[in-house]
Amino acid sequence: MKVRELSRLLGGELHGEGDSEIHGVAGLEEAGPHDLTFAEGARAVGQAQHSRASCILVPQGVTIAGRTSVAVSHPKLAFIRAAEALLPKSHPQSGIHPTAVVAPSARIAASASIGPHVVIEDHVTVGERTVLKAGVFLGAGCQVGADCVLHPRVTVYEGARIGDRVILHAGAVIGSDGFGYVFGEGRQHKFPQLGGVRIENDVEVGSNSTVDRGSLGTTVIGEGTKLDNLVQVAHNVKIGRHCVIAAQTGISGSCEIGDFVMMGGQAGLGDHVRVADRCVIGGQAGILPGKVVREGATLWGTPARPFEEFRRIYVHYSRLPEMAKLLKELSDRI
Amino acid sequence: MKVRELSRLLGGELHGEGDSEIHGVAGLEEAGPHDLTFAEGARAVGQAQHSRASCILVPQGVTIAGRTSVAVSHPKLAFIRAAEALLPKSHPQSGIHPTAVVAPSARIAASASIGPHVVIEDHVTVGERTVLKAGVFLGAGCQVGADCVLHPRVTVYEGARIGDRVILHAGAVIGSDGFGYVFGEGRQHKFPQLGGVRIENDVEVGSNSTVDRGSLGTTVIGEGTKLDNLVQVAHNVKIGRHCVIAAQTGISGSCEIGDFVMMGGQAGLGDHVRVADRCVIGGQAGILPGKVVREGATLWGTPARPFEEFRRIYVHYSRLPEMAKLLKELSDRI
């Protein structure tokens, strides 16, 4: 694709050589001739001069002396679009691999690709163009939508419902039993885990993450939400739309998370926490069971509190040795 | 089943309509006609009036105006029993799926169900009615008892011993090498991981949890203990009976945990920690290596300390800004 065509596609403003050919995309430092890259932020724009890329996507109003650039309102987003245009996804061959074990009652779209050693139980449905890589397991009655990719060894327990354009990375487990026991007569009794799990459209779940089914209700991961690797979502949790939840975070039973919530890595939520829309939970933060977090709040620490409050306290925490010394001096003097 | 029969089965006291038919179980809010539900605690009992369930299990001495109820000493436990009676577990067909690879020296009970793509190595034994779902791996010499369920993709390394009625969820790994190295000559040398691992009766292990084999001794998960998802149990750990360990908790090498211990999510124990019976470890708590925790203690925070102590300190931590201000005023005045 020529730079000129790319610029037109992205609705950008071209400065420099429009006839260069672009074959791929790369980071500022790794880019070579025929690569597209992007520069966002003052530091990156400064470095861009030394990039060997053929064309650099920059913010509006920016040009780079002696370099070909395309100015757009959101360079990183434009870069994503350009990558999609330049590197069209290859779809594996449709059809069912001869080593796959597919129940006769399952309904598999003709354009779907079912890899080696996949196991599909009774009454499962798999939508158009969906790809199940090697060793995927779909339990009885699962529904998987169109244009999904389930990477190797993904396990989906019986009855789970998965929307369209969902990506599940290797080893992810959807719909395993929730963790519920009742103590009596000297031992733990397993509480029924009969509920469902629903993964909505455009969700992505990282490698080896686990999403339990509801005990009696349903666990829900809302549209467009992204979970990183090794994330734990317990039974009956409801996560809203377009959330981003970083690796190793754990969300306990019956939590309700709003839309556009962001969580850092290794955060932990006790059971029945309610987090409203647009909250930000810091990495390693721990939210006590039952807590209600108001819209737009930023929480930090364990037990988690509003970031500003955390910081105000933390400053004094760091000065505790001086405080103690001063206190002793005063005490001695009086 | 009629309400009257259910009441008799549970040894409860029936109030209301004994002839209604019960077909299933559900939560208070989700229940419809022909469902059984339960109400424990004042709030749930209050809500129960609005439930559409045919019958509500309630604590002794409680009735709900205009509703059919069965009073029992422990409604939640009775609900579990009722669910077991109403929804008998379906056992998959016994036999060995033709795609399974089973060593001729393995001894598989005739009533066991061995799913597609299971791999069973030499000298393994699998007990009566045990179910191995798709893709389970049992390494050479493993022993698996009766009435177990191993969900898809469970991996059991060679020589592990698993009791009766054990449930291992998808992706769980039992018996992988412990994490032990000796530094010398500028690099890490792998310490032999030759020990065993024993999972006793009635244990349940969550999805993608990992239990390492002993290095020279044996790792043990005691009878009736339940591990949630993504839990890590290191080499030579001994966990007692009927413990409940929530998701993403990590237990380092050679820890010894007593009976009836409860751990919140994301707790971490350093190596050689000893936790006596009936302790409670809070979520995200971190216990320093070698620490001994006395019977019945409740620990909190990192480094973990008794909850009451933690709370006493934490109250003042929260007030640090005021303390600092007061201290400055005093200092200025003197």
Place this chain on the structure above:
Amino acid sequence: MKVRELSRLLGGELHGEGDSEIHGVAGLEEAGPHDLTFAEGARAVGQAQHSRASCILVPQGVTIAGRTSVAVSHPKLAFIRAAEALLPKSHPQSGIHPTAVVAPSARIAASASIGPHVVIEDHVTVGERTVLKAGVFLGAGCQVGADCVLHPRVTVYEGARIGDRVILHAGAVIGSDGFGYVFGEGRQHKFPQLGGVRIENDVEVGSNSTVDRGSLGTTVIGEGTKLDNLVQVAHNVKIGRHCVIAAQTGISGSCEIGDFVMMGGQAGLGDHVRVADRCVIGGQAGILPGKVVREGATLWGTPARPFEEFRRIYVHYSRLPEMAKLLKELSDRI
């Protein structure tokens, strides 16, 4: 092997009976006749007298009354060597199991062992004597070196490069997509994850750990580095050589870790952290994004700080109730 031969092999100094036969290795307490064991540290040396082992490896200058011992400069390291000599690793039969699905374009060394239900995609190479256990998946274009062991259900995404003598434990995932999104127009857009991943020689990765591919660059795990179970390594991370990283630690995107770094369990590093050589990061420590940690530092707490500083502050934190009381008394008096 006779004790005398073993002593010679280890370059040690023999005290006692050189003609005893040694058949295996064991811990001090578990060892029986014909076992070799070791004692390092005063306590272990004291216990050694009661061991039933035929021979005890001890530090130079130590003997144990009435027992046969071999004195060496580093008993634990010598024990590893002896174990290797006494218990030669059995190599599974070479060849490709008939249930494995191997692309015709893949190049598999004749001495490699490819287990049941393994899937190997196009243009993969597998080196001499490498063992792929049941259900391993190697995506298109992967390179795996010689003498590796990939345990059951390991998933390696396309294009990953794995050196020699690498051990990947069950369920580990190498090369899954990094966690990168750009928010725009009300939803998250997936940033391209086109980079590579390189696992160098002598690396060991624990069960169910996850190592993401680079987004545009490459994720690297350096030579001889060991990762425990359930560790998360994000996109573009570079880890140096001979590091030891304990279970459930998470390393965010673009971190750079030097050589000989040690991390306790459940540590968390924010993105773009740089940790120089020979640092020690405490268990559950949390390092803020972008932080630079100087060579040889020991860090502790969240947010992490130098251990000495942490301890100095923490002492006063523990005494906060007394401080508050004293402060109140002074305030009342003035």
